[in-house]
Amino acid sequence: MKIRFKNARILTMKDGEDIFFGELHVTDNKISYIGEEKPEFADANWDRVIDVEKNVLMPGFKNAHTHSAMTFLRTYAEDLPLKEWLYEKVFPMEAKLQPQDMYPLSILGIMEYLTSGITANFDMxxxxxxxxxxxxxxxxxxxxxxxxxxxxGSKESLKNEYETFNNYHELVSYQLGFHAEYTTAKELMLDVADLARELKTPVYLHNSETKEEVAGCVERYGTTPTAFLDSIGMFEYGGGGFHCVHMTEEDLNICKERGLYVVSNPGSNCKLASGIAPISKMLEMGIPVALGTDGPASNNCLDMFKEMFLVSGLQKIACEDATALDSMEVLKMATVNGAKAMGLTECDVLAEGKLADLIMIDLNQPNMQPIHHIPKNIVFSGSKINVAMTMINGKILYENGKFFIGKEPEEIYEQVNAVVSRIMGTSEAI
Amino acid sequence: MKIRFKNARILTMKDGEDIFFGELHVTDNKISYIGEEKPEFADANWDRVIDVEKNVLMPGFKNAHTHSAMTFLRTYAEDLPLKEWLYEKVFPMEAKLQPQDMYPLSILGIMEYLTSGITANFDMxxxxxxxxxxxxxxxxxxxxxxxxxxxxGSKESLKNEYETFNNYHELVSYQLGFHAEYTTAKELMLDVADLARELKTPVYLHNSETKEEVAGCVERYGTTPTAFLDSIGMFEYGGGGFHCVHMTEEDLNICKERGLYVVSNPGSNCKLASGIAPISKMLEMGIPVALGTDGPASNNCLDMFKEMFLVSGLQKIACEDATALDSMEVLKMATVNGAKAMGLTECDVLAEGKLADLIMIDLNQPNMQPIHHIPKNIVFSGSKINVAMTMINGKILYENGKFFIGKEPEEIYEQVNAVVSRIMGTSEAI
Structure with a gap:
C-alpha cells in the first residue's frame, strides 16, 4: 500500500524544525519519504494520492493517560469531589461490568480519540x-x-500481562503500572517494585492527584507518595506519574533524577477540583511533561485540543503570568513527550522510517484563519472540527467525519447504551 | 417560508422544563409551533421538512462579549500580559486598520460563531x-x-450610534457602552452617564478585568471601578460589566442592587492571566451571569463550548469544590442570560412566537454517547463538531459543515489574509 500526500504543510515536531511545504509518502505502515515535491512523484505508482491542499500534516496526538472504557460513566455522576465520585459512584458501577463490556466501551473511546487526532493512548x-x-x-x-x-492484581498477574501484551499485536504494548498508592497495599507495591527491577522496566501510577491523597500517604508512611515509592525502589528504571498536581520540591527532584514523566490531566483536575499542577516549574527543572485526557467519567470529553488550551491557560492563571508555558512546548507535550512517556519512540515525530501515525489539520476553517502562526493556532484555537484525517500505522481510520474502523458508529452506540441500560437499570435518557 | 423540524429532542431552556420529544415549526423568522407530533403535520405544506433524527434542538448560544473583527490579530501576539499585549501589540496594529476592513474581519468571526452554535454576539x-x-x-x-x-467617541457620537443602529435592520441593535474606566477620561464617563439617563438605557463596559486596573482606579478615584461608576450615576438604568474578575464585596452588592449583568470571559481571563472571576459567589447573590468569548486576539477561539467547560472548571478549581457551578446553570448563562444581558428577550428560549434563533446538536458523535444527561454532555463534552445546524431569524446559515451566508469561505479567508498582509507587511505564514 503506497499513499502519497502532496501539497502539504508539514510539521514534523522534530526539535528546531519549522513547518515546510512538501510531500509525505506512506508505504505500508511507515513513512517512506518526507521532503520537497519532485516531478518524478507524479509518474510513480500510488494506491492513493491525497491533495492536502496546503493543510497541515503532523504527528498524531498521544493521550498519555486515560481509562477509555469509562465512557459508560460519562455524565453519570457530575460535580462531585474525587473521593466521593470514585468510591460512591464509580466503583459500585464498575463492579457490575462484565469483562467483555470493555470491548464496545473502549471502541467508543477510540472513536472519540480519532475525532480529536489522537493516534495512541496509554490506557489503564x-x-x-x-x-x-x-x-x-x-x-x-x-x-x-x-x-x-x-x-x-498481583505480581504474577502483572508479569503475565506484561509478557502477554508486549507480544500480542503490533498495535498493542504494555507498561508496568498500578493504580495508586492510596488504593494499593504496601506488600503489593513492594511486589511491583520487585517486578520492575526484575524486568528492568519503568512503572506508572496515579500520583499526588489530590491534597487528601498526599496527606493520607504522609499519615501512612511519613512521606509523600513520590518519596515513599522512590524509597521502596519503584523507579529504578524510571516511569511516571499521572496528574502530579500536589508535588513538593523533593518530589520534583526525584522526578528529575529518575527521569520520571509527568502526565498532566488539566481537564480532569478542573472537573474534580483537584488543583493546578506546577507545570512551568517542572519544565524549568527539565522534567518531561506529557498530556492526557484522563477517563471520560472525570473530564468528560476525550479532546486533546481542550487539554492543550487548559494546560497553558491554567498555568498562566496559577503563575499570574501570561507568558507562562509557551505554546510550542504545549504541542510537544501533546505529541513527542507523550510518545516517549508511553515507550512509542517509533511514532514520536514525522520522519522517514517512523511509523505512519499522523493527522491532517484543516486550516480552511474560520478558527484557523488568518494564518499567522500555525502551531499557536492549533494549541489555542484548534478543535475537533479541524481534524480532517487520522492515520494510524499507515491506515486511515477517520477522514472527513467518517470512521473506517470495521464497525458502524451506530452499532457501537447501541452496544454501549445496552451496557449502560443493563448495569444502571435505565433506558436511554430523554 | 415554513420549515418543519420533526423527530427532535427539544431543550427549550425555559425554567424547569425538561427535554422532550416532539417537533418545532418555523414560519418566516419565528417559531410557530413547539410540541408533540401530530398526524396532520404530515399533510401540511412545508418548504422543507428536516428529520432531526432524535438530535437536540435548543436556543442558539449568545456570545455576550466579543470584538469580532479582532480576528486579524489571532495568534499575532501570544503569551503576553494584558497591558503589554494591548498597548504594544493591539493598539498599534489597530491604528493601521481601515474602517472597511471590519467587514471581512467581522464576517470571519461570524463564520466561527456559526460553527460553535452562536446565534448572536455583543460586539464592541x-x-x-x-x-x-x-x-x-x-x-x-x-x-x-x-x-x-x-x-x-463622544456623547454625540454615542447618541448618534444609539439612534442609528437601533433603527438599522431587524438583525442589528445597539447598547450604550464605553471601553473601560482605565482608558476613558472622567469627563467622557460623565457624558456617558448623562446620556444613559437621558436615553433611560443600560451601560456596558470592561470592568475589573485585572488587579492592576482596579488598583489604578483606586489611585485615580479612591475606589474601585464599579463603585466609582455607580457614584457618577452610570448604572441608573442598569447595564453590565465584561470580565468582572476582581470584584469586592461592595462591587458585587452594587451589581445586585442595580441588576447589572456580569459577562464572564474565562478563556480570555486564562490566556491573559487575568484571574478567575468569583462566579459561584455572584450566583449565590443572585447576580445574573452571561458568557462571552472575548475577542479572538485574546482567547483565541470563538467557541462557546470551551467557555462553558472553562467557567465551570475554573470555578471548581478556585473554590476547591467539585460541586461548584452546576452544569444547567452554565447552559443558562450561555443562552438565556446572554440574551437578557444583550436585550434580546425575543430569542432567549424556544417558545411559540419567539424569534427562530436555534441550533441542532448532533448526538450521533462519540463525545455525546452514551446518553445519560444531555445538558451535562453539552456543557462538559460538547464541541464544534456537534453543531449540525445554526439557524438565525428563521434562516439556516450553517448546516453539516457548510455556510449559507451569501459568501464563499475562501473569499473571506483571502480578504482577511490580504488585510493582515497589508497592515503587518507579512505574507501568509508557512
Missing amino acids: YMAPKYVAEAAKDTGFRTVLCGSANDFG | YMAPKYVAEAAKDTGFRTVLCGSANDFG
Missing part, C-alpha cells in the same frame, strides 16, 4: 484483553498500563 | 457600520456595544 483499565482486542480490531494503537490495586 | 469594536453590514449581509444577529474611550 480492567480486562485488558478486551481493551487490546478493541485496539487491534479498529486499528488503533494502544499502550496498556498495569492497574493492580487492592481490588485485584 | 471600531467602525460599527461595517460590523452591522457584516451581520446584515450574512444574516447574523448582532448587538453593537458603544466603545467610546480616549482614542475616540
Whole structure:
C-alpha cells in the first residue's frame, strides 16, 4: 500500500524544525519519504494520492493517560469531589461490568480519540484483553498500563500481562503500572517494585492527584507518595506519574533524577477540583511533561485540543503570568513527550522510517484563519472540527467525519447504551 | 417560508422544563409551533421538512462579549500580559486598520460563531457600520456595544450610534457602552452617564478585568471601578460589566442592587492571566451571569463550548469544590442570560412566537454517547463538531459543515489574509 500526500504543510515536531511545504509518502505502515515535491512523484505508482491542499500534516496526538472504557460513566455522576465520585459512584458501577463490556466501551473511546487526532493512548483499565482486542480490531494503537490495586492484581498477574501484551499485536504494548498508592497495599507495591527491577522496566501510577491523597500517604508512611515509592525502589528504571498536581520540591527532584514523566490531566483536575499542577516549574527543572485526557467519567470529553488550551491557560492563571508555558512546548507535550512517556519512540515525530501515525489539520476553517502562526493556532484555537484525517500505522481510520474502523458508529452506540441500560437499570435518557 | 423540524429532542431552556420529544415549526423568522407530533403535520405544506433524527434542538448560544473583527490579530501576539499585549501589540496594529476592513474581519468571526452554535454576539469594536453590514449581509444577529474611550467617541457620537443602529435592520441593535474606566477620561464617563439617563438605557463596559486596573482606579478615584461608576450615576438604568474578575464585596452588592449583568470571559481571563472571576459567589447573590468569548486576539477561539467547560472548571478549581457551578446553570448563562444581558428577550428560549434563533446538536458523535444527561454532555463534552445546524431569524446559515451566508469561505479567508498582509507587511505564514 503506497499513499502519497502532496501539497502539504508539514510539521514534523522534530526539535528546531519549522513547518515546510512538501510531500509525505506512506508505504505500508511507515513513512517512506518526507521532503520537497519532485516531478518524478507524479509518474510513480500510488494506491492513493491525497491533495492536502496546503493543510497541515503532523504527528498524531498521544493521550498519555486515560481509562477509555469509562465512557459508560460519562455524565453519570457530575460535580462531585474525587473521593466521593470514585468510591460512591464509580466503583459500585464498575463492579457490575462484565469483562467483555470493555470491548464496545473502549471502541467508543477510540472513536472519540480519532475525532480529536489522537493516534495512541496509554490506557489503564480492567480486562485488558478486551481493551487490546478493541485496539487491534479498529486499528488503533494502544499502550496498556498495569492497574493492580487492592481490588485485584498481583505480581504474577502483572508479569503475565506484561509478557502477554508486549507480544500480542503490533498495535498493542504494555507498561508496568498500578493504580495508586492510596488504593494499593504496601506488600503489593513492594511486589511491583520487585517486578520492575526484575524486568528492568519503568512503572506508572496515579500520583499526588489530590491534597487528601498526599496527606493520607504522609499519615501512612511519613512521606509523600513520590518519596515513599522512590524509597521502596519503584523507579529504578524510571516511569511516571499521572496528574502530579500536589508535588513538593523533593518530589520534583526525584522526578528529575529518575527521569520520571509527568502526565498532566488539566481537564480532569478542573472537573474534580483537584488543583493546578506546577507545570512551568517542572519544565524549568527539565522534567518531561506529557498530556492526557484522563477517563471520560472525570473530564468528560476525550479532546486533546481542550487539554492543550487548559494546560497553558491554567498555568498562566496559577503563575499570574501570561507568558507562562509557551505554546510550542504545549504541542510537544501533546505529541513527542507523550510518545516517549508511553515507550512509542517509533511514532514520536514525522520522519522517514517512523511509523505512519499522523493527522491532517484543516486550516480552511474560520478558527484557523488568518494564518499567522500555525502551531499557536492549533494549541489555542484548534478543535475537533479541524481534524480532517487520522492515520494510524499507515491506515486511515477517520477522514472527513467518517470512521473506517470495521464497525458502524451506530452499532457501537447501541452496544454501549445496552451496557449502560443493563448495569444502571435505565433506558436511554430523554 | 415554513420549515418543519420533526423527530427532535427539544431543550427549550425555559425554567424547569425538561427535554422532550416532539417537533418545532418555523414560519418566516419565528417559531410557530413547539410540541408533540401530530398526524396532520404530515399533510401540511412545508418548504422543507428536516428529520432531526432524535438530535437536540435548543436556543442558539449568545456570545455576550466579543470584538469580532479582532480576528486579524489571532495568534499575532501570544503569551503576553494584558497591558503589554494591548498597548504594544493591539493598539498599534489597530491604528493601521481601515474602517472597511471590519467587514471581512467581522464576517470571519461570524463564520466561527456559526460553527460553535452562536446565534448572536455583543460586539464592541471600531467602525460599527461595517460590523452591522457584516451581520446584515450574512444574516447574523448582532448587538453593537458603544466603545467610546480616549482614542475616540463622544456623547454625540454615542447618541448618534444609539439612534442609528437601533433603527438599522431587524438583525442589528445597539447598547450604550464605553471601553473601560482605565482608558476613558472622567469627563467622557460623565457624558456617558448623562446620556444613559437621558436615553433611560443600560451601560456596558470592561470592568475589573485585572488587579492592576482596579488598583489604578483606586489611585485615580479612591475606589474601585464599579463603585466609582455607580457614584457618577452610570448604572441608573442598569447595564453590565465584561470580565468582572476582581470584584469586592461592595462591587458585587452594587451589581445586585442595580441588576447589572456580569459577562464572564474565562478563556480570555486564562490566556491573559487575568484571574478567575468569583462566579459561584455572584450566583449565590443572585447576580445574573452571561458568557462571552472575548475577542479572538485574546482567547483565541470563538467557541462557546470551551467557555462553558472553562467557567465551570475554573470555578471548581478556585473554590476547591467539585460541586461548584452546576452544569444547567452554565447552559443558562450561555443562552438565556446572554440574551437578557444583550436585550434580546425575543430569542432567549424556544417558545411559540419567539424569534427562530436555534441550533441542532448532533448526538450521533462519540463525545455525546452514551446518553445519560444531555445538558451535562453539552456543557462538559460538547464541541464544534456537534453543531449540525445554526439557524438565525428563521434562516439556516450553517448546516453539516457548510455556510449559507451569501459568501464563499475562501473569499473571506483571502480578504482577511490580504488585510493582515497589508497592515503587518507579512505574507501568509508557512
